[in-house]
Amino acid sequence: MDWVSSYAKQAIETYDMSTALNTLRKILSAEAAGGHADNAVIGGLHKLAPLWEKQASAAGISDNFITAVLHKLQLYAALSLAERESTVKELLTILETRAASEKADLRDRGMASAGHGNVPADLPREVKEPTPVLPLNAPLTEVSGIGPSHAEKLKKLGLHLIQDALHHFPHRYVDYSALKPINHLRYRDEVTVIGSVKHTRLRLTRGGKVKIVESEISDGTGSIQCSWFNQPWLEKNLPPGRQIQVSGRIDLFLGRKVLSNPEWEPVDPKALHTGRIVPVYGLTTGITAKAMRRWMHSVVFGAAEHVSDPLPEEMRTRLKLPAVGVALRGVHFPDSQRHLADSRRRMAFSELLTLQLGMRRQKNRWQKHVGQALSCDEDWLAASVATLPFELTGAQQRALAAVVKDLASPNPMCRLLQGDVGSGKTVVAALAMAVAARNGVQGALMAPTSILAEQHYQSVRTLLAKIPNLDLGGEGLPAVRLLQGATPQAERKEIASGLENGKVNILIGTHALIHESVEFSNLALAIVDEQHRFGVTQRAALRKKGKEPHLLVMTATPIPRSLALTAYGDLDLSVIDELPPGRIPVETRVIYPLERQRAYNFVRGHVTKGRQAFLIFPLVEESDKLQEKAAVGEHERLQKDVFPDLRIGLLHGKMKADEKDAVMNNFRNGDTDVLVATTVIEVGVDIPNASIMIVEGANRFGLAQLHQLRGRVGRGDQKAYCMLVSEGKNGRAPRSDDPAG
DSSP states (O other), X not given: OOHHHHHHHHHHHHXXXXXXXXXXXXXXXXXXXXXXXSOSSTTXXXXXXXXXXXXXXXXXXXXXXXXXXHHHHHHGGGSOHHHHHHHHHHHHHHHHHHHHHHHHHHHHHHHHHTTSOOOOTTOOSSOOOOOOOOOTTSBGGGSTTOOHHHHHHHHTTTXXXXXXXXXXXOSEEEETTSOOOGGGOOTTOEEEEEEEEEEEEEEEEGGGTEEEEEEEEEOSSOEEEEEEESOTTHHHHSXXXXXXXXXXEEEEETTEEEEESOEEEEOOHHHHHHTOEEEXXXXXXXXXXXXXXXXXXXXXXXXGGGXXXXXXXXXXXXXXXXXXXXXXXXXXXXXXHHHHHHHHHHHHHHHHHHHHHHHHHHHHHHHHSOOOOOOOOHHHHHHHHHTSSSOOOHHHHHHHHHHHHHHTSSSOOEEEEEEOTTSSHHHHHHHHHHHHHHTTOEEEEEOSSHHHHHHHHHHHHHHHHTOTTOOOSOTTOOSEEEEOTTSOHHHHHHHHHHHHHTOOOEEEESGGGGSTTOOOSOEEEEEESSGGGSOHHHHHHHHTTSSSOEEEEEEOSOOOHHHHHHHTTTSEEEEEOOOOTTOOOOEEEEEOXXXXXXHHHHHHHHHHTTOEEEEEXXXXXXXXXXXXXXXXXXXXXXXXXXXXXXXXXXEOTTSOHHHHHHHHHXXXXXXXXXEEEOGGGSSSOOOTTXXXXXXXXXXXXXXXXXXXXXXXXXXSSSOOEEEEEOOOTTSOOOOOSOTTO
16 A cells, blocks of 8 residues: 555544544533533433444544543533533643644654655654653652652652662552443442542541541442541541542442542542553652652653663563563553553562572572581381371371481581471471481571470470480480570570580570570571561571571461472472371351351350360450451450350460460360460460361451461361451451361
């Protein structure tokens, strides 16, 4: 096709566009002439939206432009006369600009086709001053608009230099090209709604303790109620008639759509008109969203293209990844959802690659170190396993074989042992410590809580007591000792002396193990239980107590293999994926709050049969900010109104150590029927007789926490149950057979 016929085709397309634009322009002009009474179209301007959308789409007008216009039409009915006048003027201006740009575009493309110029298809229609180049190591005061005062405030976000801001990514986006009218919203949609405030009121509950601001937002197609807790100043910030955008998840209350505690800000007219995807950044006091976006725009377009790309072009092409400069621009100011997705994928790849390379380097360095090879006679190991009161599962045998092989190498072991609660990780750890003791060296096991440390202490002593040819102790001093924060000073000195002269072979304890006063004569094996509860520095501090000791870290948190290989790439991985024989899986259910009384009856039935139960709460005491049940208040209510004839205990983190011990001893001995507790019982509580757990406010806990909490029941030979109660924003939760596992 020659340039003449191509130009003619473009002219026809432009004529169709002009027709669609002229239709809307005439109707808007008639609306203005009628005093903005919303009668230029029968039923109101919003009735025009569906018909004009079809006409504009058929004419090839961009989706972003159509969406921007449609939202103006849909909001029109809810506006005041002054706002309607302003909206009509805005739309007419947009239409005039669009028409002019289409004519200019036709002329430019025709000239380019004719060979009279080289006008790129994506040439911007506005010529702007180039963004100043910003060095990556320059302070943020180099950005126009950021003075010393604002720079100090930005430091609270960890932003000091241009390169810091470049990696201060948005935590969400508002896609103005994909907004939905209120009447199209669905339950559980993550949405941004643009509308006008119809009315706002402040309501007090709980005797005035909780202040709720309720505002009704309308966009002409419908309305939605928004509620904010303990933010009374919003009543004045959201007067009737103000246009705002609110973002959050759609819930239902009494059959009506609501948004609870949504994020909100004034409408950005420029973004709405252009249909852009707008970034939303984390802020701090004194920094507005609008200012942050303006500064970030200067940073991104002044510095992103100057970031050197560590990935070779061949790799980027093979993996279909954009260059780092393009990705940085796309993460902050994407042109489309595809651009955003590709950019986020590139940045995620870079982060994971950096992490993986760091882990690999750390593992290589570790393997170059020379530690102590701890030999293990196969016959002795078999005899030791035979003394156990149970048979090892296949998974335990495989994990033990891997650990023993690592210990026999002069290169220090660095292994992650993953297994569900009750799968038998402690047995593997105890046998590893027995190998260390038989080689005349020391082993240490660090646990996150005193309860768990005491449990390990008792278990390890019991297991090692029957192992043959294990000369522990000497001169009457116990070989296995327990050290924690509450250990008396006299006993600490005794343990310190035993560690220095080598007569204490195994030390089990809490963070007290890494205190500077604790010194080993020859620590060759360091074991960390529930490793996610310790920081990297704490694990390193334990290893420094010895000379390149073997390291075994254990976790009961379910970790997908792909994530384990990424996040723990410096560790070899062993998984105990079998439960001991006789263990019955815990039945887990999500229940509605209205079913709570049935759950209490279920608890009573099991207590009558001699069983015990946990009732877990997310808070210790009632909070004005969080609308959740608290352990202290619920303990009183349960004892008085629900289980007056049962023995109810209370355990939480604010209690003194001796009080906690007394409560747990009563529960362990069967002197307490129901234990009301917080997550203080998350690890280290072994009550085989406990068969029921109810977790209140389950939506407040993460998956790992729910998994750990559930692990407190089902440790005996009877069927166990875990019921999760979610006080979601609408008082209900999705049901699932096993949400925690």
